[in-house]
Amino acid sequence: MMKGVAMKVNKKQSFQLSDKTTTWLYLIPALVVVILAVVIPLGNSVILSFQKMRLNRPDFQAKWVGLDNYIRMFQDPLFLVSVKNTVVFAFVSVSIELILGTILAMMLSGDGWGSRLLRSIMLIPMIMAPVAAGTTWRMMLDKSTGIINYLFQLLYLPAINWLGQEKLALVSVIFVDIWRITPWFTILLISGIKAIPGDTIEAALVYGASKWKCFTHIVLPQLSRVLTLVLMLRLIDAFKVFDIVFVMTGGGPGTATEMLPNFIYEQGMRYFDAGYAAALSIVFIAAMGLLSLVFVWLQDRENI
Amino acid sequence: MRRIFLKYKIKKGGNSKEMKRIIACLLALCLVLGLVGCGSSVEKETPDTQAGDNQGQATGKPQKLNMLFMSGIYADSAREITEEFKEETGLEVEVDDVPYVSLHEKIMLDFSSQAGGYDVIMLNVPWLGEALPYLEPLDPYIEKNNVDIEDFIPSILDACKWDGVQYGLPRAPTPNMMTYRTDLVETPPKTYEEYLAIAKKFTDPSKGMYGISIPGKKAQYAVQYLVRLWAMGGEVADEDWNVTILSDEANRRAMENLVETSKYADEACLSWELEESINAFLQGNAVFCEAWPTLGLIQNADNPQKSKVVGKWAIAPFPEEVTSKKQMSLHSIVISKYSKNKDAAFQWLNMLMSAEKQTQFYEQFGVLPSRSSFWQREDIKNSSIGPIGEGIKDGLPKWRIPVSAELDSIMANAVGSCMSGQMTVDEAIEFFDSELKRAIENNPPPEGSKNINAVAVKDE
Numbered sequence: 001m002m003k004g005v006a007m008k009v010n011k012k013q014s015f016q017l018s019d020k021t022t023t024w025l026y027l028i029p030a031l032v033v034v035i036l037a038v039v040i041p042l043g044n045s046v047i048l049s050f051q052k053m054r055l056n057r058p059d060f061q062a063k064w065v066g067l068d069n070y071i072r073m074f075q076d077p078l079f080l081v082s083v084k085n086t087v088v089f090a091f092v093s094v095s096i097e098l099i100l101g102t103i104l105a106m107m108l109s110g111d112g113w114g115s116r117l118l119r120s121i122m123l124i125p126m127i128m129a130p131v132a133a134g135t136t137w138r139m140m141l142d143k144s145t146g147i148i149n150y151l152f153q154l155l156y157l158p159a160i161n162w163l164g165q166e167k168l169a170l171v172s173v174i175f176v177d178i179w180r181i182t183p184w185f186t187i188l189l190i191s192g193i194k195a196i197p198g199d200t201i202e203a204a205l206v207y208g209a210s211k212w213k214c215f216t217h218i219v220l221p222q223l224s225r226v227l228t229l230v231l232m233l234r235l236i237d238a239f240k241v242f243d244i245v246f247v248m249t250g251g252g253p254g255t256a257t258e259m260l261p262n263f264i265y266e267q268g269m270r271y272f273d274a275g276y277a278a279a280l281s282i283v284f285i286a287a288m289g290l291l292s293l294v295f296v297w298l299q300d301r302e303n304i
Numbered sequence: 305m306r307r308i309f310l311k312y313k314i315k316k317g318g319n320s321k322e323m324k325r326i327i328a329c330l331l332a333l334c335l336v337l338g339l340v341g342c343g344s345s346v347e348k349e350t351p352d353t354q355a356g357d358n359q360g361q362a363t364g365k366p367q368k369l370n371m372l373f374m375s376g377i378y379a380d381s382a383r384e385i386t387e388e389f390k391e392e393t394g395l396e397v398e399v400d401d402v403p404y405v406s407l408h409e410k411i412m413l414d415f416s417s418q419a420g421g422y423d424v425i426m427l428n429v430p431w432l433g434e435a436l437p438y439l440e441p442l443d444p445y446i447e448k449n450n451v452d453i454e455d456f457i458p459s460i461l462d463a464c465k466w467d468g469v470q471y472g473l474p475r476a477p478t479p480n481m482m483t484y485r486t487d488l489v490e491t492p493p494k495t496y497e498e499y500l501a502i503a504k505k506f507t508d509p510s511k512g513m514y515g516i517s518i519p520g521k522k523a524q525y526a527v528q529y530l531v532r533l534w535a536m537g538g539e540v541a542d543e544d545w546n547v548t549i550l551s552d553e554a555n556r557r558a559m560e561n562l563v564e565t566s567k568y569a570d571e572a573c574l575s576w577e578l579e580e581s582i583n584a585f586l587q588g589n590a591v592f593c594e595a596w597p598t599l600g601l602i603q604n605a606d607n608p609q610k611s612k613v614v615g616k617w618a619i620a621p622f623p624e625e626v627t628s629k630k631q632m633s634l635h636s637i638v639i640s641k642y643s644k645n646k647d648a649a650f651q652w653l654n655m656l657m658s659a660e661k662q663t664q665f666y667e668q669f670g671v672l673p674s675r676s677s678f679w680q681r682e683d684i685k686n687s688s689i690g691p692i693g694e695g696i697k698d699g700l701p702k703w704r705i706p707v708s709a710e711l712d713s714i715m716a717n718a719v720g721s722c723m724s725g726q727m728t729v730d731e732a733i734e735f736f737d738s739e740l741k742r743a744i745e746n747n748p749p750p751e752g753s754k755n756i757n758a759v760a761v762k763d764e
Contacts, residue, residue, distance in 0.1 A: 054747065055412075055416050056416055058418075058437045078739075142572060142575065142580065143570070143571065143572030144572050145580070161571050162575075163575035164571055164572050165574075166724050166725060250523075252521060252522040252574065252575070253520075253522075253574040253720055253723065253724035253726075254522075254717065254723070254726040255720070255726065256724060256726065258717075266713065269413075270710070271709060273746070
């Protein structure tokens, strides 16, 4: 009888899954999706990037060209221009958004009705469709008929050709992006600020610390993890800018606002040059991967 | 994740493993059910699909035709005949539309997938060479249905042919012509020298008045370069597709002329689409307008609510220096090789392109007809669009080789960069030449194909 009970217990124990197996069981559905939707297409893109392939020619046989597509991109003047524009756009717009977002978050993190109302109003640019926002701003920034120049002239200021000049066009696009995205920074940073214990700041104030010192020595260090994360997400997103530029300037005047995602899109979906578009995408993904690694390293360092 | 489990185990003790087993089983079950569910839905669809096929087989062909047109007046006019077509044939017609900027991509993706998603497609003629492998030759259908193609304007009917085979019927031929103020200019200028002199005379930025209104946003500006290039007897490549931008002096002169033109235009024009440039003319702020007159100008110019130039405008050809060749927008209505009901598709195409319908579409939507009989009417000849009829005869659509879309972008970047001061004329010409050579080398024209535009320009 005792022997029989022991056998039952052993049988029951042997059916139990180890933690490791259970962990993998949980991960399987997600892994299947990732393999099907990410790993296989990405692997295919890597192979494609070493080939010459035209999707719009049914008679076209894919040819292995080695590193030709990668060499070509560094000899392509438009690629170099679009990389330069995208880097300038991403770093300038995100830096300003971060500074403005932090200032606004500090100002609006209170619980008064004024802060709550302003926080709600700030959501408007964020929830507008980028295409609608871009079109509206394109009309508002028109040199002859736009409301911005009309207001300038009321103040006896000269009309400015916002979208028709090489450097100003890029500045205008950056400005519209800042208008759209700063509220996003603000909202996320407000939630970070609210998580900081109030008594720490109160104690510092009691001991005579100035507000600036409270900000630099208490708020900023405790906000750094949120800041790093927000910065990483936004910087990667800024490198993928497409719709606002497409609607506002179409990459012009000339190539002044030509951005990398639009350049890749044109190679792939307009000229159907699949091999070259794949090579460009791989380089873009690798660059974004490196950028993410920097932020992950920064976060790990903060954890230590 | 392991840490979470351990935490759970500490909290819940021995029950946790039991719980995990249940969750794991449920997850596996969900996965299996999900897979089975997908499978069964496929199985469920099969009888319906078969029924559809049977129905199709009973009547011979599918009961619905799908069309793809450019948004706006072109798609709206195509939709106008769907009811009438259904009454005549019993076939449903659905007209999808996309804006011009997405049309090329949408068409080529449908063709490349070989799924035959669309039966009839509105194809911009410069994309003909690229789309050729996916098109159904129309000659047998034209013959079978006794279609009177003699009435189509010969030059534009030929533009829809490749190696003598008719792949489409021409629609909405629109030569690029200028509009001018009849109260300020007695007779339209015959040379560019005269044109620029008049523009200079009237340009006064302090009063918001300019000689010329130009749609200067990239691709549109490039079109104005082409207008000048062909008028000056030049081309970007010779008849065998050898790039001649650097060697053909007309390219440089055309670019210089465009730089000179921009001096008498509002500097904001670099960000203008067609609407803004047309509006500047309608508000009386320019003497000449270089935007396509049929895309909003002739429709509104005599409307006092929208225009300050009512009765004070006319259409004229651009100055003709060496040739009278005009850049022309032209679409071709084609049938996909993968259409499952080509006969019905042609029947619909035939109705759309009939003389009667084309006149109706002009009156209702302003779509320009492609039939000679329309343009030969005395009332049309004497109307404001009369000069357009003359312009069509000398019109040349852009190049039709597979690299056309890329050629357009290269030209737009060269012209746009030069006009915005990012490149000098020399740099722009060199960039245009080297980039076009690279593009043609990378995606060469079909063997033996000739640059018919070069032949037309050089022959004149």
